[in-house]
Amino acid sequence: MSIVDLLIFTEGGNRTQDYLYNFTLRTQEHRPPANKLIDVFIIGDIALAILLFVAIHYWRLNRNTPITKWPVLGMLPGLLHNVSNIHSYINLTLKQNGGTFIFEGPWLTNMDIVFTGDPMNVQHITSTKFANYGKGNDFREIFEVLGDGIFRSDSEIWKYNRTLLHSIFKQESFHAFIQKTVEEKVCSCLLVFLDNACKEGVQVDLQDVFQRLTFDNICSVVLGFDPRCLSIDLPKITCERAFTQAEDTLFNRHVKPRFLWKLQKWFQVGEEKQFIENNKIVDKMLYSKIKSKREMQGEKNFDLLNTLMNEVGDEKIPIDDKFLRDTSINLLAAGRDTISSGLTWFFWLVATHPLVEAKILEEIKQNLPSRENNWKDLGTKGLGKLIYLHGALCEALRLYPPVPFEHKSALHSDVLPSGHKIKSNAMIVYSLYAVGRVEEIWGKDCLEFKPERWISKKGGIVHVPSYKFIAFNAGPRSCLGKDISFIEMKIVAAAILSNYHIQVVEDHPIIPSVSVVLHMKHGLKVNVKKRSI
Structure with missing residues (x-):
């Protein structure tokens, strides 16, 4: 079949039928009578032509619509493309x-999803009808690695997790412990690493640096231990790499038909095999730390694992290793990836907006009580006075939220404020x-x-x-960790901006990664130069 034949064929209507009839007669006249192989090729040509015709026909019908629905x-094709x-x-x-x-998925795959970015729908789902929208079975299957932790659980299990963690997070002593931990890590590792980069004149992937820093923190x-991912030689830490690789698999489970990734998991092939191996690495680390904490239980350490053991134990509530493992992995995921993502996008935006950078530096300088201009002298009260810095962080989080999508599942049928009808067990995804x-x-x-x-007229x-x-x-x-997250981001931002000028490498591509966390696909390559304010 020639290109001309195919173009005529795709015009449709009676011309298509006439063409097929004439094409069949033509091929019958010229083919050897006994050559069955040619018959196969002819049928294949016709089938291909029909398939192309259908594809082009549907493309023409839907080319002016926002998203094409295929037979x-x-x-799914548009999503994958x-x-x-x-x-x-x-x-x-x-x-x-x-x-x-x-979004309507392929037939028989149960991939129909309601996508929304309507703030009124979001309020309806997250607040007004909160009891009707939980994580659901789809979310729990995809994020099985989180166990029964706070991000994967619903109903009573979620309430128990939330109440328990809230009682710890609101303690001033816990806030002070976190601030001290972050400040010490910034001084002993982050600034040392950046000083060396300045001295050697080497480019730095700031995203990698922040991922290592926040994982250590x-x-x-x-867990009460520092894996020391961030150091001058940038070592390969197995458990940290396992966390990073797992994110890609979790995202791909969203776009693959469920039967496909479950089949890969069942046979332990492809990325699902690597996912299982990564989970084993993380679990080994977590259970070893839980075991050592149990052996030292009773010591007054402020780390969350120790606090959980002591507080829950005081209430005489049974607590097993799995509960501690599930709680720990949920908090590790939340405290590592979200903050590192927020910091990465923040520093890229500040580096490309010099007027914003100048205003932040001036604000830091105005709130430093000492003449030495040491960022550590800001203290808790000083950090709270950095209004413009706070606004810049909020603006970065608005444009590039660390978690770009959220899942929900409807327990009962409902109608959204936008008028869309929601069936029971329907998956809803709202785009942050x-x-x-x-x-x-x-x-x-x-x-x-x-x-x-973000700044009011009153300042x-x-x-x-x-x-x-x-x-x-x-x-x-x-x-629950919103205030703690701002404390950590402000400490890191004040420390870096006070000591260094960050310049993004020319022509370095800035593209959001395809993952459950909004990282940069190619990292954030920068040059670092020493300065003082």
Whole structure:
């Protein structure tokens, strides 16, 4: 079949039928009578032509619509085609559909998903009808590695986890312990590493540095030990790499048909095999730390694992190793990836907006009580006075929320404020990335990095409801570690900006990664130069 034949064929209608009839007669006249192999090729040509015709026909029907729905395959081809820029693709599709659309997956795959970036829908799901929207079976299957921890559990198990952790997180002594831990790590490792980079004149992947720093910090806070991922030689730490690799698999489980990744898991092939091996590495680390903590139980250490053992033990509530393991892995995931992502995007934005950088430096200088301009002299009160820095961090989190998507599942049928009907057990995904780009909330300049939008006329921080500024989630499931996260980010930001000028390497590509956490695909390559304010 020639190209001309194919083009004629795709014109459709009676011409297509005439062509097929003439094509069949033509091939019958010229083929050897006994050559069955040619018959196979002819049938294959016809089948291919019909398939191409159907594909082009559906493309023509749907080319002016936001997302194409294909026969049998549903909307999956478009999603897979745009998976490399999934966040922008979903954001654009939501805008073209008024903030909410229903993704229809392939037949018999149960992949139909309601996507929304409508703030009123988000408020409805996270607050107004909170009891009707839980994590659901789909989320629990995908994130099975989290066990029965706070991020994967629902109902009574979730309430127990939340109450227990809240009682610890609100303690001033725990806040002081975290601040001291972060400050010591910044001084002993982060600044030493950056000083060496300045001296050697080498480029630095700041994202990798922040991932190592935050992993060390969260391990110290939760488990009471420092794996020392961040040092001058940038060692390969097995447990830290296992965490990083697991994120890719968790995301891919969202876009693969469930039967496919479950089949890979069952036969232990492909990335599912690596995922199982990574889980074993992490579990080995966690259970070894739990065992050593039990042997030393009773010692007054402020790390969260020790505190959990002592506090729960005082209440005479049974606590097993699995509960400690599940709680620990949830907190490690939250405290490592979200903060490192937030810091990475923040420093890229500040480095590319010199006026913002200058205002932050001036604010730090004004709030330093000593003449030596030591960032550590800010203290807790000084950090609280860094209003402009706080606004810049909020702005970075608005534009690039560390967790770009959130899952929910409806317990009972419902109707969203947008008018969309939700069936029981339906999966709903709200895009934090899209909510941060809603013009009705943030204005026509919503894509611009403007810390000033967070500063009130009186010089304080503008309060934005959590269902609009949703980087820390909203409603009863809002992040318990929000204040702690800001403390850590402010310490790191003040320490680096006070001592160094960060310059992004020219032509370095800045692309969001395809993962459950919004990292940069190619890292953040920078040059670091020493300075004093």
